[in-house]
Amino acid sequence: MSAVMIARKVRKWEKLPGKNSFCCDGRVMMARQKGVFYLTVFLIVGTCSLFFAFECPYLATHLSPAIPVFAIVLFLFVMAMLLRTSFSDPGVLPRALPEEATFIEMEIEAANGNVPAGQRPPPRIRNVQINGQIVKLKYCHTCKIFRPPRASHCSICDNCVDRFDHHCPWVGNCVGKRNYRYFYLFTLSLSLLTIYIFTFAIVHVVMRSVDSGFVKTLQDTPGTYPFMLVCFFTLWSVVGLTGFHSYLISLNQTTNEDIKGSWSGKNRLQNPYSHKNIVKNCCEVLCGPAYPSVLDRRGLTQDDLPVPASTAAQSNPVPQTTKTTAPLIPNEHTPDDAKSSIADSAISHAEKGSPSPKKEKPPTPAKVPPLASPETDAFSSFNLYCDWHLNIHSITTMTDNTIRLSITHEGITNEEMARGYLLL
Structure with a gap:
């Protein structure tokens, strides 16, 4: 069965490559693996519910x-930072268009020259200088771009992320340039919330044990001890993660750079992004400008949708031609008292008649601008009558696909509506 390509307008997020999932018409952007994120929400909400x-x-x-x-205030802040980290664009870089990718490939081939057969081509790297330090820009074979400094390709989301820190399954998203501060505030506030409820849970058990004994406390509050057990094991991991990222922020360094040893270890290279001051580094990471997204997820683009020919024919049927009876056209033998009634009849007939397509267009008078569909006999008669017997003073195009004619017939001025489609 033959198919017909129909162009339609879609949002750009529907055509974005990669392995991200979108909700709320592109406003929410997450990774496709969201199971651990739901577990995070369940643990936070469940633990706080037991505490309350x-x-x-x-x-x-x-x-x-x-x-x-x-x-309650601390719990709401934790949930707000979690959702902001999970639902926002971490700083995904758009891939090169086919024309751009072809141009970049030609530039690389021209720079490398002819590589002998069997010899491995040189690595696709460009060097830039940042604060006196040479930084290498690597070429991404998936996105067909030279990645900016500190950017990296996430294998889970299949996208290049600017200032890539790491992919966090607990928040269901990458952590990068645009959502790192929200991630850090989430871990920091979660640590405070865990310490807070764990401390007051111990206070509650101690106060009750003094009044009624330890065994009686177990019977009166059966949910306290499982709740305290969860808080105890969660406390060390969350507080430890917050301390690690506090250390990275003080150095203006990312998790990806720390794991690779980019500015430490054998290289002994100085970090060109550090201000050599803890306060300045923290202010840049946490209080710097909020960068806009470069994806334009909710912009419109054209998409060709294949549709079977039969379906396209049904959705766009060929309009049927309706035959209408033309009014009489006055001539030199027509009495003068009948000309006015014939003119009114022609105009009213033009109002009631529905224009239908026809292969040949009738001749249009020079004084009247052509209508978009003057194919019926009714409109032909009306045009001829206007040409022969009416003196057209003005022609006004209305907003409702209407042409208003100001005409004079035998000294009497009259305004009528001649309805039809405007010629586009």
């Missing part, structure tokens, strides 16, 4: 009602 259900009523009564209030 078993700990907060006793603590608010016997200590202070501000304890659950501060816990």
Whole structure:
């Protein structure tokens, strides 16, 4: 069965390459593997729910009602930073267009010259100087671009990310230039929340044990101890992760650079991005400008959609020609008192008649601009009558596909509506 290509407008996020998933018409951008992200949300919400259900009523009564209030504020901030990190563009770089990729390939071949057969071509690298330090720009064979400094290709999302730090399955997204500060604030606030609820859970158990004994406390609050066990094991990993990223921020370094040993180890190279000052490094990473996304996910682009010929014919049927009866055309033998009624009849007939397509167009008077569909006999008669018997003073094009004619017939000025499609 033959197919017909129909052009349609789609959002650019629908055509973006890579392995990301989009929601809310391209506003939300995540990795396709979101199972661990749902586990993160479940652990945070579940742990805080147990704290609010078993700990907060006793603590608010016997200590202070501000304890659950501060816990709620901290919990909402943690969830906001988690969702902001997970749903935002981490700094994905657009891939080269086919024309751009061809031009880059030609430049590389011209620079390398003719490579003998059997010999490996030289690596595709360009060098730039940043603060007196030579930095290599590597060529990405997937995206067909020379990656900017500190950018790297994520094998999970299959995209190049600017200032790539790492891919975090716990947030379901890459961590890069545009969402690193939100990731750090998430880990920092989560550490504070874990310490906060774990501390007050211990206070709750101690206060209850003094009043009613340890065994009675176990019976009255059965959810406290599983909750404390989860907090205990989570505390070390979350606090340790926050401390590690605090160390990287003080050096203005990424996790990817630390793992590869780009500015340490055998290379003994100085980090060209560091200001040699902890405060300046922290201000640049956490308080720097918010960079816009370069993807234009919600922009419009054209897409060719293959549709079967039968379906295309059904969706765009050929309009049927409707035969209409033309009004009489006055001549020199027509009485004067009948000419006015014939003119009104021709105009009203033109209003009621629906234009239908026809192969040949009738002659159009020189004084009247052509209509887009003057194919019916009714419009032909109306045009001829206007040419022979009416004095057209003005022609006005209306906004509702209408032409308004100001005409004079036998000394009487009259305005009528001649409806038809405008010639586009």
